[in-house]
Amino acid sequence: MTGPAVDELRRIDLNLLLALDALLDERNVTRAARRLGVTQPALSGALGRLRALFDDPLFVRTRHGVVPTPRAEALAEPLARWLADARELVAPARFEPAASERTFSISANDYMQHALLVPFARALERRAPRAALALWPQPEDLAAQLARGALDLAVTIAEWAPPDLPSRALYEERYVGIVRRGHAWTRRRPSLDAFCAAKHVLVSPAGGGLRGPTDDALALLGRQRRVALTVSSFLLVPGVVASRELVAVVPERLLGRQPGVARFALPVDLPPIRAIAVWHPRWHRDPAHAWARALLAEVAASI
DNA sequence: GCCCCGGCGTATGTAGAGAC
């Protein structure tokens, strides 16, 4: 809206419309003034401004008060509608999951999508059947995507989250080692030497990276492992390990009931995975966003 | 900090109707 239309609206004082509403209801300036908490002359002044605004007397005096002119009568219904809309506009924002058609865009790596966001999608379908969920891979410019509103939330681990963004802890889990079923390590924990000498599969979502949390933990001990293969997806790891003489270190939940692979005890201590949700501050008080965050935390607590 | 403007309250004026 621009130009003359905006100028017209600028001339309208909401208090004048409230005065008109009270006058239409009470048909008495003194009682309408009392209802609005102002004095009679103040409301009389407001009536004068209303008359100038609408270029109509609006009310004429009678023995027992005032009666509206046809112009004022005609204003009654649209005014009531406008005031109801205005009250709705300033009422506290609400979110109705059952009626919402909002699309929630969430990024996460493929493993977290599998472990957390697939159950979240089921919960969302139950609670907000008309809403939609868009899952995205973790972008390199995560903070920028959140700031632009391209993403509502990102599920990531605390160490990788952009600094200074609001976040909420979701779940913790530990790393486990996996090898092909029947491998000697499934019966006896490997030595650190054997572990470092084995051929490892490393997940590098961005592709090409040759370091992970396992390498950092080994580096603290002055050791190094042999990475023979990198893949871009956690979900590829069990299949790769099941068919070759490779070992991998993966989040515990990834193992599940994967055929052909079995876990083994790691000879090195790794810090737990702390999964968190992060978002941009501008969404912090958005009712729909807060509802989705709470649902995500609820699902995370149940997996 | 000063000035202007708009809105409000107090005091008062005005108009209409009823009682006598």
Add this chain to the structure above:
DNA sequence: GTCTCTACATACGCCGGGGC
């Protein structure tokens, strides 16, 4: 015709917000 009551309008001063 005059007084009284009720209700709205007007004059004036004060105050707060906005612009410079």
